[in-house]
Amino acid sequence: MARIKAPRLLAIFSTGIAAFAMTLTGMGPATALATPTEASSSGVVNYVNLGDSYSAGFGSGSLAAGPLPGCLQGSGPTHVSKIAAMENVDLAINAACAGLTTTEIAGVTSVLAPQLAAADLTTLTLGANDLDIRGLVLACSTMGSDATCEQALAIGASLIPAIGASARQTLQLLDSATAGKVLVLGYPRLFTTSNGDQPLITAARARDLNDLGDLLNEAIRTAAEETSAKFVPVLGPFNNHGLGAGDPWIYFNLANLADPFNLHPTTTGYLEGYYPAVRNHIHLNQLVR
Incomplete structure (x- = not known):
């Protein structure tokens, strides 16, 4: 999530997209990624990862530069690195960046047309930065007020x-x-609200934020169902964690x-929460076209 509010972010990101597009255009035959036909004949699963900080591994390792100027990722193990380590899987590009909104992810998608045309598998998370979860948690923490929290929750729901x-x-x-x-x-x-109030948030406000997060997940699920994408929930693996x-x-x-890294999965969260959930939907023998 880690939405970066600085006005320069969009300009930096747009410049990075343009520069990256020029890099892709200049790829020679030796560096170009496999076409779908080549991927199928080689038996290799071409894998692309997109999305926001939950796909970029924030919370695991330390801050690391991604493939675009201004793009930040976590350097530690995640579900993405676990998928990439599977036999016959080639991570063509990990273009997930902390702070990206749904619209910005669309921009990355447009630039990565060659890689996506060759991709057998793509994973991503999207939507949390449009909602600004970090700001909501701050508003509803003990540093805020009931009025501030109620207003933030109402705006979030809207x-x-x-x-x-x-x-x-x-x-x-x-x-x-x-x-x-x-x-x-x-x-x-x-x-997890069963243990009562926490130092920075009451159990009641934590439940309110969880409920809003559930609404976000449901909206993303519905959006995925209107395409050929498959929504993969992670509420089960993360239950009581x-x-x-x-x-x-x-x-x-x-x-x-x-x-x-606050409010992101730990390394354990990625490896024990996200990876088992997504692994259940990956059947390599069915992916290669």
Whole structure:
């Protein structure tokens, strides 16, 4: 999620997209990615990863530069690295970047047309930055007020239909760009509320935020169902592993509330939460075209 609000982000990202597009255009035969025909004949599954910070591995490892200027990823193990390590899987590109909205992910999708045309499998998360989860959590924490939280929750709920529509447009663009399998991964509930209030948030407000997260997941699921993409929920694997649980799989640094990894899965969350969920939907022998 880690939505970066600085006005320069969009300009940096747009410049990065243009520069990256020029790089792709200049690829020679030795560096060009396999065409769908080549992928099929080689038996290799071409894999592309897109999306926001949950796909970029924020919360695992340390900050690392992605393939675009201004693109940040986590350097540690995630479901993406686990999929890429599977036999006969080639990670053609990991273009997930922290902070991307559904519209910005559509921009990446347009630029990566050659890679997506050759892709047998694409994974992504999208939608949380359109909602600004970090801002909602701050508004509903003990540092906020009831009035601020109620207003933020109302605004968040009002945004859900537009987020779903934008996600659908992005997934339709992705659908037209690839004939391969597209897996849209959902988001976990950030909080486990059964243990009562937490230092920075009450159990009641944590439930309110979880409910809004459920609405976001449902909107993304509906958007995916209107394309050939498959929605993959992760609520089950993350059950009882949110903030406030005895064994949380969500990262939060109480000593640094501005830590960009806050509110993202830990390495365990990616490997034990996301990876098993998505692995159940990957059948390599059916992916190669």
